[in-house]
Amino acid sequence: MKGVWPDDLVDHRDTNADNNRWLNLRPATNSQNGANRSATTKNQLGTKGVFYSHRHGMYVAKIRVNGKGRTLGYRPTVVEAKALYDKAAVEAFGPYFRAS
Numbered sequence: 001m002k003g004v005w006p007d008d009l010v011d012h013r014d015t016n017a018d019n020n021r022w023l024n025l026r027p028a029t030n031s032q033n034g035a036n037r038s039a040t041t042k043n044q045l046g047t048k049g050v051f052y053s054h055r056h057g058m059y060v061a062k063i064r065v066n067g068k069g070r071t072l073g074y075r076p077t078v079v080e081a082k083a084l085y086d087k088a089a090v091e092a093f094g095p096y097f098r099a100s
Contacts, residue, residue, distance in 0.1 A: 009033050011096065028096060031066050035093035039100035045078055048100045049085030061085040065092045 006027030013024050015036060028036070039048045045059075053060045053074065059081035061072040072088050075081040089097045 011036055015098070029066070031064070032093055032096040034064075035089060035096045036098045038098060043100075046100065047078065047082045047085070049089065050078055050081040061088070063088045063092065 008027065008029045009032075011026050011028035011033050012019060013026060013036070015038065016024075037048075039046055045052070049061055049063055049072075051060050051062065052058075056074055058074040058076055059078050060074050061081040061084035063070055063072060063085060070088075072084045073081075075084065086097075086099060
């Protein structure tokens with residue numbers, strides 16, 4: 001097409017790597033590309049950024065932006081911890097954030 005080759009990665013807006021239509025592609029950093037992924041199939045909670053802490057007996061929300069990890073807080077339920085993660089991810093990744 002027209003323009004320049006992206007400095008970092010090319011992200012597929014709809015996460016379908018086979019959909020290489022021009023409108024589906026956008027330049028992205030590694031962090032932005034990761035934010036656009038769904039939770040993996042190995043994720044037992046079914047949501048990104050939330051883990052159960054056996055030590056604290058609560059769910060912890062964590063985020064990684066540009067290689068730097070940050071703990072967002074501990075909550076008694078997955079839903080509350082997910083809300084912490086989602087808020088921080090929207091702020092950090094904007095339109096690249098994909099809720100799980």
